[in-house]
Amino acid sequence: MTRRVVRGAALAAAAAFFASAELRAADLELGRYLATECMTCHGTASATSTIPNIFGLGEGHFVEVIRAYRVKALPNPIMQSIAERLTDEDIAALAAYFQTAKK
Amino acid sequence: MTDMTRRNFGLLAGASLATLSTPLFAPTAFGQAKPKVVVIGGGPGGGTVARYLAKDSGGAIDVTLIEQQKTFTTCFFSNLYVGGFRDYKSITHNYDKVKKAGVKVVHAMATAIDRDKKQVVVGKQRIPYDRLVVAPGIDLKFDSVPGYSEAAASIMPHAWKPGPQTQLLVKKLNALKDGDTIVMIAPPNPFRCPPGPYERVSMFAHVLKKKGHKKSKIIVIDPKPAFSKQAVFMEGWEKHYPGMIEWQDPKMHGGIKGVDPKTGVVKTDFAEYKAALCNVIPAQMAGKIARDANLANQTGWCEIHPESMKSKVDPNIFVLGDASIAGDMPKSAFSANSQAKVAAMVIRSELTQSRAFPARYSNTCWSLIAPDDDIKVGGNFEPGDGKIKAAPGFVSQKGESADIRKQNYKESVDWYNGIVADIFG
Numbered sequence: 150m151t152r153r154v155v156r157g158a159a160l161a162a163a164a165a166f167f168a169s170a171e172l173r174a175a176d177l178e179l180g181r182y183l184a185t186e187c188m189t190c191h192g193t194a195s196a197t198s199t200i201p202n203i204f205g206l207g208e209g210h211f212v213e214v215i216r217a218y219r220v221k222a223l224p225n226p227i228m229q230s231i232a233e234r235l236t237d238e239d240i241a242a243l244a245a246y247f248q249t250a251k252k
Numbered sequence: 253m254t255d256m257t258r259r260n261f262g263l264l265a266g267a268s269l270a271t272l273s274t275p276l277f278a279p280t281a282f283g284q285a286k287p288k289v290v291v292i293g294g295g296p297g298g299g300t301v302a303r304y305l306a307k308d309s310g311g312a313i314d315v316t317l318i319e320q321q322k323t324f325t326t327c328f329f330s331n332l333y334v335g336g337f338r339d340y341k342s343i344t345h346n347y348d349k350v351k352k353a354g355v356k357v358v359h360a361m362a363t364a365i366d367r368d369k370k371q372v373v374v375g376k377q378r379i380p381y382d383r384l385v386v387a388p389g390i391d392l393k394f395d396s397v398p399g400y401s402e403a404a405a406s407i408m409p410h411a412w413k414p415g416p417q418t419q420l421l422v423k424k425l426n427a428l429k430d431g432d433t434i435v436m437i438a439p440p441n442p443f444r445c446p447p448g449p450y451e452r453v454s455m456f457a458h459v460l461k462k463k464g465h466k467k468s469k470i471i472v473i474d475p476k477p478a479f480s481k482q483a484v485f486m487e488g489w490e491k492h493y494p495g496m497i498e499w500q501d502p503k504m505h506g507g508i509k510g511v512d513p514k515t516g517v518v519k520t521d522f523a524e525y526k527a528a529l530c531n532v533i534p535a536q537m538a539g540k541i542a543r544d545a546n547l548a549n550q551t552g553w554c555e556i557h558p559e560s561m562k563s564k565v566d567p568n569i570f571v572l573g574d575a576s577i578a579g580d581m582p583k584s585a586f587s588a589n590s591q592a593k594v595a596a597m598v599i600r601s602e603l604t605q606s607r608a609f610p611a612r613y614s615n616t617c618w619s620l621i622a623p624d625d626d627i628k629v630g631g632n633f634e635p636g637d638g639k640i641k642a643a644p645g646f647v648s649q650k651g652e653s654a655d656i657r658k659q660n661y662k663e664s665v666d667w668y669n670g671i672v673a674d675i676f677g
Contacts, residue, residue: 186612230643
């Protein structure tokens, strides 16, 4: 029983590791190309601007927010429209790019 | 689990191999001349493509931007200058940061394109290119309005190319007395900035209202039966400027007979107006250099391949922005900036073997009706049916809350800062 729990936890940890490994394998070059669209509005965004700064945003948070726009769970038609055509792969690529990209 | 593990390791290995085989900055072989890209026109299309090529190629491409003017006043947001929301300086930008990005900026007039020799003629100089980007913006068809001419523009400003014309328009607007009439001759399709004339009318009205005018009128003579964001513009005009703006479609005016710059008289089929300020926005076509190089078709605009923004008549030339026939995309700075990124990606892939991606375009146009009342229209575009095709987009709705409209305005101001940095660095 105990052994099974430990094994279960190890499996979960391994799954988490490979999930993050998949994120690390995100297509950065694709992210860099797709990100050029974001730059039009977000390139000079700051902590106080209406358009938020997305540089250095955590990958997980980025993915969550864009997916929410994609299903229109967050308002703003511009972001809904942009998110609408992004695949999961696109979003992962963008998230990976912006996590480390410098302005 | 074992299967999944293998798959993931496979994915990782594949990713790192791909990274190794296609570096972001493709190096040029030692001793080999760098490929040359020349860009004509330093506006939203030209500035963006030059900066992105220089920046993303890491110096592997020799980029030259030819722009006559040392500073560039943006047409977008020039209506906000007309309305007194911005000063002239705040919409005027220089090329210092474009140069810093590694672009050679030549402040001279590109006089011709020698397509056979792949050279741009700049006075007595010839600048060779491997790829040429043509982004000259628009020229005005002055004779599309009877009685109007380039000389008449010093009395009846078009202000559809930013600069002294915009300043003249503001000067004339501020000199108006209560009871005066403004007449705007709106342009036929296709033209630069579809909501622009109607945002400008809103700014005229805002200035007159602020000056306390009670009797002044604004008449819009339009050759089109409908215009961009019409329902929300008209709702806004009624709300903020009741009775001041009269928009006439062709059924209402019967046709534009002509303007007389000497007397300020504007004649339509059904009426005659004495305008204290007449703003004539004539029909438009691609900039002269593009037409002279036979890049334009019989419509006066340049056909492009929707996957790349490459000219349909010359595989070494790309046409961006207002001068191009960009399918469903409007002629806007946002569109030009979006098209420039696709062109930069394609040019890099052709010249430095960097990776190519499917073209994606987008556009949003904001328009200010009154303080904190801003509307927007936009959407995504992709190649389809042989053109740049629109996906279902969005447009501001009638009866929206003041909060949404105020938010739109703030968003537009942030966008302006963002896009000018994206164009000019």
